[in-house]
Amino acid sequence: MFHVKLDFENIVIGGGHAGVEAALASARMGISTLLITMEKSAIARMSCNPAIGGLAKGHLVAEIDALGGEMAKVTDKTGIQFRMLNRSKGRAVWSPRAQADKLQYSLEMISLVVAQKNLEILEDTAIGIITEHNQIVAVQTKKCGFITCKTAIITAGTFLNGLIHIGVKQKRGGRLGEKSALGITESLNAVGIKSGRLKTGTPPRIHRDSINFDQLTPQYGDKNPKPFSFQTKNFNPINIPCYITYTNPGTHAILFSGLDRSPLYTGRIKGVGPRYCPSIEDKIVRFRERTSHQIFLEPEWEDSYQYYVNGFSTSLPVDIQEKGLHSIRGLENAEIIKPGYAIEYDFFPSYQLKRTLETKVIGGLYLAGQVNGTSGYEEAAALGLVAGINAALKNRDEQPFFLTRSEAYIGVLIDDLITKSPTEPYRMFTSSAEYRLLLRFDNADQRLSHYGHRFGLIQHNQFLLSQCRKHLIEKSIRYLHQTSLSPSVINPRLADKLENPVKSGISLFKLLCRPNIHLADLYPLLPESFLRTFSKLDGLAEQVELDVKYHGYIQRQINLIKTQSRQEQIRLPDNIEYLKINSITKEAREKLNLMRPETIAQAGRIPGVSPADITALLILLKKQGVSRETE
Amino acid sequence: MAVIRLSGPDARSITKKIFRSRQPLSHRKAVIGELIDRNGFIDTAISTFFAAPDSYTGEDLVEISLHGNPYLCDLVIDACNEFGAHLAGPGEFTQRAFLNGKMDLSQAEGVADLIYSSSRAAQKISANLLKGSFGREIKRLKSQLVEALSIIELEMDFMDEEIDHTPLEKLQNKIAAIIKKTDGLIKSYEVGKILREGIFCPIIGPPNSGKSSLFNAFLQEERVIVSPRPGTTRDYIEEVVRIGNYQIRFMDTAGLRKSTDEIESRGIQKTRVLMLSANTILYVIDSSKPLKGLPDLPSHLLKKTLFILNKSDLTDSKNLRRLNEIFGKYPHLSCSALKNEGVHRIAKTIIEQLEAKIHNFGDTHIISRQRHKNALISTKKFLKLAWRNLHNKSAPEIIAIDLREALGGLDIILGKTENEDILNHIFSHFCIGK
Known part of the structure; x- marks a missing residue:
């Protein structure tokens, strides 16, 4: 078959959001990489909503950017509407969201992948993995047969034994109109990796010309939007609106009438769906008292004839979908291009992974994206990037890479996956990050670009830019600490702001700690060079102010991290026989035996494992003379 | 004697805040000094500092030896907690000793078993406790707190959804209500402790007012005598008398008088400390002698004082009138300890006061454990803190930190809260998802 090579260092199976990040990172790190996709033109295709980012997800995208991934840059380049969410809240939870141009996003990614050195694309279907002594040695494909490798990353999304439901009709498929992938699950099961079933869904797409826009409220993006990537310059995107409408009791009555043909309510769907992304039939059943639900109509690309009916995810029969839509204001004549549907697919419960995303059972085999039980493009891309970097490091025989919960949302995401092993599709929430104040969208580059730089995924000058920011923030804060004002200078200003006067000298830092005093209030008191610096680097002043205002809380979080870090560093050997440890509770024994955590800290985060169990484990470790060392 | 042990990097700095001494705390040296808290002197004590790693736990450690009176110990423990100490968990000293390499491997399994059994035992005890109304109360408190936190988290994690926004004021009121409940539970500890340990009634008064006679009268009158409480110092005699469902701890004390003698005035200072921790102070007055006025007591002590006008058989009508003028406004009872007249009524009154207090708590559960x-x-x-931050319109992510730490307090009683608990609340109460 063509001129395909017989061996690659790293093989990526699946060209979705996880797959492209994994393949690009690995190839850029100098590893000969093969990307296997069932359809070249479907690379980086958005299966569901035409949007990137959102609460907590925007953080993930910024972190992907800081580590050297592509999602942020491509979104900045192709997005058609940008908004910063949570502006009314504190900065730690500000998060950007963009309406994406599905076509351009995919095309842009394809061109990156095609142009990438060390990366080849094979249009084929992987059907199994070949292992020897618990190591991966080759991947088997439908057309090309066997291709050897040292590492492989499975990023198969919803394609593994994908089963699509519309009403009582079922059809095999990975997405509507695309084949599902058979063989991989069975091949992993055969080497001892367990799998389960999850479900997700998507709303219908309708034709632009059938929408009565006069009846709808448009919603535009920000006038001066912020880009996702700290590397994006001259950001000036277009601003195409979405439209808002609402369901009504009539809609709900129609939907109720179709419940007897709902695959969800007739028990046809066995997989577990995400509670944060319920179908419209779920919403009307669970929240009967609500007479209306919001619907967003989102264009799928610039000048798109196809609109995504956000809020109307459903697997009801097509005739009910149509009647339901027609009962909604503005959609009276809506013409369905693609119906909404539910899809069930295989996933591999994530306790089977190390924090590098390598499987515990098979060396060199990595899993990323929806096959890990997550949902969302952003979660997938983040996992793909981490898996790609680690596969490359493994090929180079270098130390693996992982992020802690205190460093990044990505660290939280992966730690939650391996210690909680979610049984419903996992989505990132800001509330999942206990160090939320430290993990901000605006400081992702300062937190993480040193990693991206080390792996060669971030350009040196971009890295220096983020270091420069970090340095200037620290310097500014030091200045605020060291500079005191006498009461005679500051009291008149305080009086202007109806603030209590001070009796003795006060540092600028302490002044800024007052809730009603802002950095801008202090500008007349700062040296001019400061103001020039602030004006040159966008957002620098805000970062300084935030660090000062939250100082006490940030310090509390840092102290917490310090007390945790010792436990993060104590490794648990692979061969502990948990079931034989009598000094811990039965529940903890079983949980630990199943999850097999890598560190004491991970063990402590497993539900059902108590602090007393952890002490007993520590004692056991000491007794066995296991030395404490980091990976 | 009692020994209070502090272990950890802050052991010395905390000790310095509660223990005044002329000599510094230096390794393995016993130092005499005074234990103090916000209200002043507590007891004379000896503190010995052991620098890490040469201590039992391998950490900085201080052993404070004081008189074995439980009330004094409580005061000292409270003072330590105020400066950042916490009560040791089951087997925690041994656990730390082990983790810091102070034990050899042969002891390891013993330690593990000890922790296992003591934490299991503790778990069993708390499981039993939690079965009752106390458990329901704490769980309700926790679910209210989880609800408040999920409102905050909802606003941050789902603001782009069509959610019903909770007005700030409503949330503030919710938190205020939780504070009130928490406060009620904390306050109930006073009564809870009494129910568990008995009503503490030191018998106070000038010399020769008949304190010891009254003390003996109680013991004879009630006939049910519990053996002396271990650890009682020779300075004081304490006896426990059981009446119905209650126990009363009577304590005979040194007479109150102005003294220039240093040793005696120390004793009197200590009596003042006992008055602080008393539930009811029995202040005995010799009613056969003329009295100038009300004894000089600060109002917070006066509030819990029951004046006993002793030697009622020896008084005259003129004196009685005078006594009525002085004590009319304050709780008082007459008795003759020697003739055993009116003694039973004193005990009855003490119990009635307690029952009134219990009644005041109404439906609130009464807590009885210091932990x-x-x-x-x-x-x-x-x-x-959360309430104040809400009031100042601070960022919600800040308030969330406060609420999570507040939840952490309840976790000590109920076990850890999973993030999942908060998300569960959100998903089951709010229609989320586009």
Whole structure:
């Protein structure tokens, strides 16, 4: 078959959001990489909503950017509407969201992948993995047969034994109109990796010309939007609106009438769906008292004839979908291009992974994206990037890479996956990050670009830019600490702001700690060079102010991290026989035996494992003379 | 004698705040000094500092030896907690000793078993406790706190959804209500402790007013005598008398008088400390002698004082009138300890006072463990911070930190809260998802 090579260092199976990040990172790190996709033109295709980012997800995208991934840059380049969410809240939870141009996003990614050195694309279907002594040695494909490798990353999304439901009709498929992938699950099961079933869904797409826009409220993006990537310059995107409408009791009555043909309510769907992304039939059943639900109509690309009916995810029969839509204001004549549907697919419960995303059972085999039980493009891309970097490091025989919960949302995401092993599709929430104040969208580059730089995924000058920011923030804060004002200078200003006067000298830092005093209030008191610096680097002043205002809380979080870090560093050997440890509770024994955590800290985060169990484990470790060392 | 042991990097700095001495705390040296808290002198004590790693736990450690009176010990423990100490968990000293390499491997399994069994035992005890109304109360408190936190988290994690926004004021009121409940539980500790340990009634008064006679009269009158409490110092004699469902701890004390003698005035100072921790102070007055006026007591002590006008058989009508003028406004009873007249009524009155207090708590459960009290105090502290931050319109992610720490206090009683608990609340109460 063509001129395909017989061996690659790293093989990526699946060209979705996880797959492209994994393949690009690995190839850029100098590893000969093969990307296997069932359809070249479907690379980086958005299966569901035409949007990137959102609460907590925007953080993930910024972190992907800081580590050297592509999602942020491509979104900045192709997005058609940008908004910063949570502006009314504190900065730690500000998060950007963009309406994406599905076509351009995919095309842009394809061109990156095609142009990438060390990366080849094979249009084929992987059907199994070949292992020897618990190591991966080759991947088997439908057309090309066997291709050897040292590492492989499975990023198969919803394609593994994908089963699509519309009403009582079922059809095999990975997405509507695309084949599902058979063989991989069975091949992993055969080497001892367990799998389960999850479900997700998507709303219908309708034709632009059938929408009565006069009846709808448009919603535009920000006038001066912020880009996702700290590397994006001259950001000036277009601003195409979405439209808002609402369901009504009539809609709900129609939907109720179709419940007897709902695959969800007739028990046809066995997989577990995400509670944060319920179908419209779920919403009307669970929240009967609500007479209306919001619907967003989102264009799928610039000048798109196809609109995504956000809020109307459903697997009801097509005739009910149509009647339901027609009962909604503005959609009276809506013409369905693609119906909404539910899809069930295989996933591999994530306790089977190390924090590098390598499987515990098979060396060199990595899993990323929806096959890990997550949902969302952003979660997938983040996992793909981490898996790609680690596969490359493994090929180079270098130390693996992982992020802690205190460093990044990505660290939280992966730690939650391996210690909680979610049984419903996992989505990132800001509330999942206990160090939320430290993990901000605006400081992702300062937190993480040193990693991206080390792996060669971030350009040196971009890295220096983020270091420069970090340095200037620290310097500014030091200045605020060291500079005191006498009461005679500051009291008149305080009086202007109806603030209590001070009796003795006060540092600028302490002044800024007052809730009603802002950095801008202090500008007349700062040296001019400061103001020039602030004006040159966008957002620098805000970062300084935030660090000062939250100082006490940030310090509390840092102290917490310090007390945790010792436990993060104590490794648990692979061969502990948990079931034989009598000094811990039965529940903890079983949980630990199943999850097999890598560190004491991970063990402590497993539900059902108590602090007393952890002490007993520590004692056991000491007794066995296991030395404490980091990976 | 009692020994209070502090272990950890802050052991010395905390000790310095509660123990005044002329000599510095240096390794393995016993130092005499005075234990103090916010209200002043508590007891004379000896403190010995052991520098890490040469201590039992391998950490900085201080051993404070004081008189074995439980009330004094409580005061000292409270003072330590105020400066950042916490009560040791089951087997915690041994656990630390082990983790710091102070034990050899042969002891390891013993330690593991010890912790296992003591934490299991503790778990069993708390499981039993939690079965009752106390458990329901704490769980309700926790679910209210989870609800408040999920409102905050909802606003941050789902603001792009069509959610019903909770007005700030409503949330503030919710938190205020939780603070009030927490506070009620904390306050109930006073009564809870009495129910568990008995009503503490020191018998106070000038010399020769008949304190010891009254003390003996109680013991004879009630006939049910519990053996002396271990650890009682020779300075004081304490006896426990059981009446119905209650126990009363009577304590005979040194007579109150102005003294220039140093040793005696120390004794009197200590009596003042006992008055602080008393539930009811029995202040005995010799009613056969003329009295100038009300004894000089600060109002917080006066509030819990029951004046006993002793030697009622020896008084005259003129004196009686005078006594009525002085004590009319304050709780008082007459008796003759020697003739055993009116003694039973005193005990009855003490119990009636307690029952009135219990009645005041109404439906609120009464807590009786210091561990629970401390956990609730921590919860209350962070709830107040959250309330203030809400009031100042601080960022929600800040308030969430406060509420999570408040929840952490209840976790000490109920076990850890999973993030999942908060998300569960959100998903089951709010229609989320586009």
